[in-house]
Amino acid sequence: MQTLYMAAIFVITAIFGALNFYIGLRGWQAFSGWLPPNAGYIYWPVFFLAAFSYPLGRFGSGFFSGSLGAKLQIFGSYWLGLMYYLIIILVVIDLIRVLDKFFGFVPQAVKTPELLGLAVVVLVAGILIYGTWNAHNPQVVTYDLEINKPAGAIEEMKVVMVSDIHLGTIVHNSRLSSMVDTVNSLEPDLVLLPGDIIDENINPFIEQKMAATFLRLAPRFGTYAVLGNHEYIGGHVEATIQHLREANIILLRDQKVLIEDSFYIVGRDEQMRRQFNQDSRLDMAALLEDVDQAKPIIVMSHQPVDLDEAEAQGADLQVSGHTHLGQLSPNQLVTRKLFEIDYGYLKKDTLQVIVSSGFGTWGPPIRIGNTPEIVQINIKFNERAEA
Numbered sequence: 578m579q580t581l582y583m584a585a586i587f588v589i590t591a592i593f594g595a596l597n598f599y600i601g602l603r604g605w606q607a608f609s610g611w612l613p614p615n616a617g618y619i620y621w622p623v624f625f626l627a628a629f630s631y632p633l634g635r636f637g638s639g640f641f642s643g644s645l646g647a648k649l650q651i652f653g654s655y656w657l658g659l660m661y662y663l664i665i666i667l668v669v670i671d672l673i674r675v676l677d678k679f680f681g682f683v684p685q686a687v688k689t690p691e692l693l694g695l696a697v698v699v700l701v702a703g704i705l706i707y708g709t710w711n712a713h714n715p716q717v718v719t720y721d722l723e724i725n726k727p728a729g730a731i732e733e734m735k736v737v738m739v740s741d742i743h744l745g746t747i748v749h750n751s752r753l754s755s756m757v758d759t760v761n762s763l764e765p766d767l768v769l770l771p772g773d774i775i776d777e778n779i780n781p782f783i784e785q786k787m788a789a790t791f792l793r794l795a796p797r798f799g800t801y802a803v804l805g806n807h808e809y810i811g812g813h814v815e816a817t818i819q820h821l822r823e824a825n826i827i828l829l830r831d832q833k834v835l836i837e838d839s840f841y842i843v844g845r846d847e848q849m850r851r852q853f854n855q856d857s858r859l860d861m862a863a864l865l866e867d868v869d870q871a872k873p874i875i876v877m878s879h880q881p882v883d884l885d886e887a888e889a890q891g892a893d894l895q896v897s898g899h900t901h902l903g904q905l906s907p908n909q910l911v912t913r914k915l916f917e918i919d920y921g922y923l924k925k926d927t928l929q930v931i932v933s934s935g936f937g938t939w940g941p942p943i944r945i946g947n948t949p950e951i952v953q954i955n956i957k958f959n960e961r962a963e964a
Contacts, residue, residue, distance in 0.1 A: 597628035600663050607694025631657055631940075647746050651942075654747060655705065658941030661905055662701050670697070708905075708943030713752075715936055715949040717759065720922060721957075722929055724893045726873045728958040729839035736954040737765035737796075740879070740898025741935025743807065745776030748937040750785040756936060756951065757793050763953055767798040767836075770826065771898050772805025772847060772879030776939065779813040782820060791824035798836050800826045803844040805879040805899065807939070809853045829877065831859040833868065840873040840958075843892070847879050861890040873958060881916050881932045888928035894956070895930045902934040906946025920947075 601624045605617070612620070631653025634646045641649070670693070677683040687693065728734070737760050744753060760768060775782055782788070794800050808817050821828050829844020836842060843865065846858040861883070868874060874892045881897035900919040903909035912919035916932075923930040931954065934947045 593632075594625075594628075596664060597625065597660065600660060600667065601625070601628070603667050604694065607690045607697075610691060627652070627656055628660070629653075650746050654941050655709075655943075658705055658708065658905065658943045659701055661941070662704050663697070666697055666700065704945060705943060708941075708945045712938050712942055712944040712949060715756070715759070715951055717763065717953055718933075718950045719953045719955065720931055721955045722894070722922075723957045723959055724873045724929075725927070725959045726871065726893060727960050728873050729837060731837065731839050732958055734766045734798075734840075734956045734958070735764065736767045736769060736875075736896075736956060737763050738769040738771065738896045738931070738933060738952040738954060739936050740771045740896075740933045740952075741773040741805070741901060741937055741939075742770070743773055743776035743935075743937035743939055744787055745778050745781045747942045748776065749781070750787050750790055752937070753787055753790050757790055759951055760794060763951075765796045765953070767842075768794055768796045768800040769842075769875075769877055769896055770800065770802035771877040771896050771933075772803050773807045773898065773935070773937075773939075774802060774805070774821065775808050775811065775813070775817050776937070777807050777811030777813075779811065779816045779820065788820055788824035791821075791826060794825070801834070801842050801844065801877065802826050802828050803877045803879055804828070804830065804847045804850075806847055806849045809847055809849055812853075831864055833864065835869075835872070840875060841868055843868075843874060843876045845876060845878040848882060861886045861892070865890045865892070881918055881930065884917055884923075884925055884928065884930060888925045892928055894954075895928065896933070896952075896954070897930070898933045898935045900932060900934070901939070901944075902947035904938060904944055904947065905941065909946060 601621065604624070605620060609616070630649045634648070634650030634653050637646065673683065739756065739760065742748060742753065742756070791800070802821060804814065804817070808814055811817075818828050827834070829842065830846045831844070833841050833843040845864070848858055851857045865874065870891045873894075876887055876892045876895040878887075878895060878897050880899040881895070884895065887895050900912045900916060902920045903912050909919065917923070918930055918932050920932050920934055931952065933952050934950055936949050936951060938944060938949075
């Protein structure tokens with residue numbers, strides 16, 4: 578297993594290095610004419626330091642003093658976004674060059690390396706600037722829906738759902754504070770946090786006293802959460818549970834709770850848990866074995882998967898996140914293939930599904946082609962319709 582793990586690391590590092598070499602080579606070809614002799618001795622070390630700044634900061638933070646590791650990780654996160662779009666743009670340019678050799682349709686003036694290089698730099702800079710602004714300006718998205726079951730004396734309920742906050746080195750307490758202010762302004766009855774609250778490393782959550790910020794949430798039915806894949810990847814599951822409990826957040830791991838003897842909140846554990854030397858999560862049949870099916874059943878599951886299972890077992894609403902709607906366009910073309918629904922609203926017979934694009938970001942702190950969001954769900958409970 579250890580040999581396989583090391584082989585995977587080697588392959589990933591080799592591919593990452595090769596892609597960055599391709600970017601660096603195109604940059605050198607574009608701008609070396611403007612640089613002094615022997616500039617390559619400076620260019621290439623600086624370039625690869627920038628290229629590998631994210632893994633250096635992410636995995637080598639223990640070797641750096643002070644905040645250097647965090648700064649490298651932040652810089653490297655932007656580099657990942659820059660790298661992603663540079664690869665796309667440069668590949669398109671190279672394909673056009675190949676076609677131009679056969680058809681000669683590109684004007685000679687456009688073929689100037691420096692001019693083309695500057696155009697690419699301006700384009701990518703514009704993408705990063707817009708994507709950064711977009712990632713820091715979440716919107717409130719509202720869904721109005723009905724559940725055809727009675728919920729005791731509760732006729733209507735306002736639920737606020739926030740997925741994929743990714744609190745850590747990139748998404749700080751200031752962003753969390755702004756999020757809490759927005760959630761409180763909506764005056765929710767119930768707050769749901771379906772996973773990836775923590776972006777792997779629990780230390781920034783502790784150091785920045787984010788639990789105290791969460792304590793400002795005060796919905797009348799409470800705040801409930803489930804784990805996402807990043808809580809498991811970080812390896813701090815128990816610590817995460819402890820600190821979320823201190824934040825007055827009730828974490829459900831394949832558990833359910835009956836609220837006000839009126840409706841159920843069901844929390845499914847993250848399906849990736851089995852990849853971290855743990856048992857698979859419970860199936861819905863076992864999880865809902867003793868519930869009163871006459872009462873509304875609201876399910877939280879980090880990933881929008883196993884929808885047929887939830888529908889078959891009588892769940893009324895499932896809320897999920899995880900997909901980020903690709904975060905960096907055109908990644909949404911991939912998420913649409915991976916999931917039955919990667920964003921928005923879906924109705925499957927009596928099951929209604931809402932998938933959020935999430936609040937925070939993973940990796941590059943930018944969003945292109947989607948918007949971060951806080952989801953407000955206005956639920957009206959009705960008597961069950963007659964068959």
